Amino acid sequence: MNSREAERAPSALTPPPDAIPPVRHPEAPAPGELLGAHYDHCFGCGGGQPHGLHLQARAGDGVSITAEFTVQSAHQGAPGLAHGGVLATALDETLGSLNWLLRTIAVTGRLETDFVRPVPVGTVLHLQAEVTAVAGRKIYSTAVGRTGGPDGPVAVRAQALFIEVMVDHFIDNGRPDEIKAAMADPDQIRRVRAFEVNP
Numbered sequence: 782m783n784s785r786e787a788e789r790a791p792s793a794l795t796p797p798p799d800a801i802p803p804v805r806h807p808e809a810p811a812p813g814e815l816l817g818a819h820y821d822h823c824f825g826c827g828g829g830q831p832h833g834l835h836l837q838a839r840a841g842d843g844v845s846i847t848a849e850f851t852v853q854s855a856h857q858g859a860p861g862l863a864h865g866g867v868l869a870t871a872l873d874e875t876l877g878s879l880n881w882l883l884r885t886i887a888v889t890g891r892l893e894t895d896f897v898r899p900v901p902v903g904t905v906l907h908l909q910a911e912v913t914a915v916a917g918r919k920i921y922s923t924a925v926g927r928t929g930g931p932d933g934p935v936a937v938r939a940q941a942l943f944i945e946v947m948v949d950h951f952i953d954n955g956r957p958d959e960i961k962a963a964m965a966d967p968d969q970i971r972r973v974r975a976f977e978v979n980p
């Protein structure tokens with residue numbers, strides 16, 4: 782395959798022909814509603830991670846999310862600049878938050894990231910993500926991160942494929958101590974139950 786053919790070839794991030802548009806769950810949080818952390822120890826959104834991103838996501842219209850993340854000193858790669866892996870984490874977390882609107886438990890299978898501009902420490906990254914298509918357990922989504930405001934220049938963007946899983950994915954694979962602690966936390970159980978009742 783030459784490079785031009787490769788550009789045209791469908792990738793794992795291209796929805797198949799039988800994919801359908803995403804459906805916002807009737808009990809999804811209202812547009813503008815702050816979602817809160819899905820897990821206090823999540824590196825992306827949890828308050829219990831001192832050097833985490835503390836990303837704050839809000840429900841948008843349809844199956845979309847907006848989020849903000851302020852790049853801290855602990856997030857540097859090069860002097861004074863955000864580490865690319867941290868920016869990819871911000872995109873991953875924002876894309877993962879779309880689960881709230883589908884009321885589906887899904888994990889990242891594939892994440893492709895374009896780093897368009899360097900992002901200095903202290904910058905507020907304004908993120909926006911949406912689900913573009915669903916095919917069985919496969920959820921296709923895109924995200925963009927801008928600096929200087931929600932309409933500012935694009936600094937990062939991503940395409941992702943999330944795969945729907947059962948809650949057993951976490952119970953079977955997570956470290957027992959953390960699983961036990963999460964199962965003993967009524968708030969955590971409530972959050973999981975809300976997703977489990979997805980028809």
Ligand SMILES: CCCCCCCCCC(=O)SCCNC(=O)CCNC(=O)[C@H](O)C(C)(C)COP(=O)(O)OP(=O)(O)OC[C@H]1O[C@@H](n2cnc3c(N)ncnc32)[C@H](O)[C@@H]1OP(=O)(O)O
Pocket residue numbers: 793819825873874875876877878879880881887888889890891917918919942944946
């Ligand atoms: C409200 C909550 C907010 C949550 C925010 C969280 C944000 C952070 C999100 C994350 O970072 S999650 C953590 C990172 N991800 C992982 O740890 C996932 C690790 N991978 C796995 O556990 C498994 O590989 C996975 C569950 C994704 C898939 O395994 P399965 O055995 O369930 O599925 P299978 O391999 O049968 O694949 C199902 C379909 O997906 C496709 N697929 C799976 N992985 C893929 C991949 N990586 N790339 C492309 N396609 C993939 C696969 O080809 C197949 O397509 P078809 O149905 O068309 O045959």
